[in-house]
Amino acid sequence: MRRRALALSILSSTAVLAVGWQLGMQAQTQTQTSSLSQTTDAADSAAPATTGTVTPTATGASGTFAGTAAQTRFGNVQVQIAVADGTITDVTALHLTDHDQRSVSISNRAAPVLRQQVLAAQSANVQGVSGATYTTDGYLTSLQSALDQAGL
Amino acid sequence: MTVHTFDTMGTMVSLRFAGVLPAAPVLHDVNRCFDESDRRFSLHRPDSELSRVAAGHLVLSRASAELRQAYTEALDWRRRTDGAFTPHRPDGIVDLNGIVKAQTMAAAARMLDAAGQTDWLLNVGGDLVGRGKFTTSPWQVGILDPVDRSALLCTLMLSPGRSAVATSGTAERGEHIWRYTRTHTGPDAAYRQVTVRAADIVTADVLATAIVAGGVHQRDEALDRFDIDVLTVDELGALTATAAFQTAPGLAPV
Numbered sequence: 001m002r003r004r005a006l007a008l009s010i011l012s013s014t015a016v017l018a019v020g021w022q023l024g025m026q027a028q029t030q031t032q033t034s035s036l037s038q039t040t041d042a043a044d045s046a047a048p049a050t051t052g053t054v055t056p057t058a059t060g061a062s063g064t065f066a067g068t069a070a071q072t073r074f075g076n077v078q079v080q081i082a083v084a085d086g087t088i089t090d091v092t093a094l095h096l097t098d099h100d101q102r103s104v105s106i107s108n109r110a111a112p113v114l115r116q117q118v119l120a121a122q123s124a125n126v127q128g129v130s131g132a133t134y135t136t137d138g139y140l141t142s143l144q145s146a147l148d149q150a151g152l
Numbered sequence: 153m154t155v156h157t158f159d160t161m162g163t164m165v166s167l168r169f170a171g172v173l174p175a176a177p178v179l180h181d182v183n184r185c186f187d188e189s190d191r192r193f194s195l196h197r198p199d200s201e202l203s204r205v206a207a208g209h210l211v212l213s214r215a216s217a218e219l220r221q222a223y224t225e226a227l228d229w230r231r232r233t234d235g236a237f238t239p240h241r242p243d244g245i246v247d248l249n250g251i252v253k254a255q256t257m258a259a260a261a262r263m264l265d266a267a268g269q270t271d272w273l274l275n276v277g278g279d280l281v282g283r284g285k286f287t288t289s290p291w292q293v294g295i296l297d298p299v300d301r302s303a304l305l306c307t308l309m310l311s312p313g314r315s316a317v318a319t320s321g322t323a324e325r326g327e328h329i330w331r332y333t334r335t336h337t338g339p340d341a342a343y344r345q346v347t348v349r350a351a352d353i354v355t356a357d358v359l360a361t362a363i364v365a366g367g368v369h370q371r372d373e374a375l376d377r378f379d380i381d382v383l384t385v386d387e388l389g390a391l392t393a394t395a396a397f398q399t400a401p402g403l404a405p406v
Contacts, residue, residue: 110371110382110392116404119304121294124401126307127153127168127286128275131296132321132345139301140278141164148155148166 060086121147153286160186161253162196163277170271170286178267182260186276189256192218193248206245219248226251229358234373236366237358254318254357257281261353273310279318281353282310293317298345299389306383306402314349314381314396318357320364321345343367344389348374349381349396356380 062084069078082090121129121143129147131140156167156179165186173179194200201219204210212223226239226248241247253276261281264272271284273291282291290311294304298321310317322344346363350356359380363371371382371392381396383403391403398405 109375110384110394111398112406113383113391113393113398113403114406115297115305115391116402118300119294119307119402120302121304124292124294124304124307126292126294126304128166128273128280128282128291128293129278129296129304130275130280130293130317130319130347131278131301132298132319133163133277140296141166143296144166144275144278145157145164148157148168 062086156182158183158186161190161194161256161276166273166275168273168275168286169269170284174264174267174269178264178269181263181267185260185263186256189252189259192216193222193252195245195247195249202246202248206247212246222248222252222255225255225354229354229362232377233358233362233366233370236362236370250361251354251358253277254279254354257353279316279353279357280310281316283315295319295347295383296345298385304402305385305391306397306400308349308381308397308400310349313351315351316353316356317347317349318353318360319345319347320357320360322364343371343384344387345385346371347383347397351379 060083064080064082067079067081079091081088127147129140129143133140154169154171154173156169156173158165160183167179167182190200191197192200193202195203195206197203198207201210201216205212205215205219212220215223223239223246226237229251230238237250239246239248239250257274257276257279258281260274261283264274265283269283271286273280273282273286278296280291280293282293285291290309292307292309294307295317296319297303297305308317343364346360348356348360348363350359355378359374359378359382363374363382363384366373371384374380375382375394381394383391383393383397383400385391393400393403397403
């Protein structure tokens with residue numbers, strides 16, 4: 001948990017943030033034996049990453065490290081980090097594919113929208129109304145009741 | 153089109169069927185489903201099981217399987233929303249009313265499915281779940297505009313995989329939304345109203361509540377973790393919407 005929190009604080013792009021959470025929730029064990037292993041070939045990272053040797057130095061590890069692949073609702077994803085002297089310098093998503101193995105981007109973001117036209121319940125052809133309920137306010141149930149009675 | 157309505161849980165239930173009403177026992181079971189939940193979970197009833205827990209007369213570990221199941225599910229949602237949704241009031245009292253209505257709607261939906269009902273729409277106090285179609289087209293739900301409650305923001309369809317819609321608002325604070333105060337401002341300012349469309353009503357309702365409580369951050373977290381559509385209205389009346397809502401009748405991309 002602490003490790004995930006730390007990782008999250010480092011990850012910068014929102015796409016990678018999403019991946020981080022999904023990694024925590026649905027980490028899928030691959031043939032790699034550790035969660036991080038050094039890779040020399042980013043493009044081939046769906047297969048077990050080539051395990052390199054981390055050379056300890058006085059100031060810390062350096063190199064690129066690919067995480068295990070994880071299943072997310074957007075597809076499979078694998079994250080790679082670049083490390084210089086024990087400090088993460090870059091985080092990239094190596095693989096983010098849909099079920100047909102095509103690359104996808106996480107696109108279900110909320111964006112500003114405008115009211116285009118005024119819709120009225122009685123003319124918009126709705127059978128139900130959704131809204132926040134207010135404790136002493138019967139407006140919503142009354143409106144639904146009116147729709148019910150009108151057979152709309 | 154036929155309608156069955158009844159009062160329960162302090163609100164009104166509207167249950168529509170595209171065709172004729174189902175047999176009386178089916179409707180009776182739906183009514184009983186809601187009434188039993190109200191008797192067990194209402195904190196307005198001093199004799200409810202949850203009120204006895206709140207009063208310290210009954211320990212949770214000795215409560216009914218139904219109550220413990222509801223509490224367990226609520227705790228699971230607390231974890232999945234990083235605490236934005238919580239069944240614990242600031243005074244420590246366990247209040248399951250932020251989730252029980254949706255759980256009961258889900259139970260009623262299962263009941264109707266099991267009874268072979270295929271085309272119906274259940275609306276409980278502004279949260280809806282539906283199946284099948286209304287005449288030849290899918291059920292259409294209008295989303296109320298909190299700025300002008302005589303108008304709708306948009307309409308959207310219920311479809312398989314997107315069969316539930318729930319809307320939460322800041323006016324509900326003090327009941328089940330405790331995390332932020334209304335004066336909270338900045339990038340995480342809470343929303344005035346949040347609508348979520350999801351595959352099931354519990355997911356839609358809990359996440360709408362969580363996003364009202366947790367603001368922009370919680371909205372993005374929820375969108376990353378769950379397959380949902382979201383429409384938000386902020387304190388100034390400005391809207392944000394995910395793709396499915398951006399082209400809903402009544403709305404247009406900026």
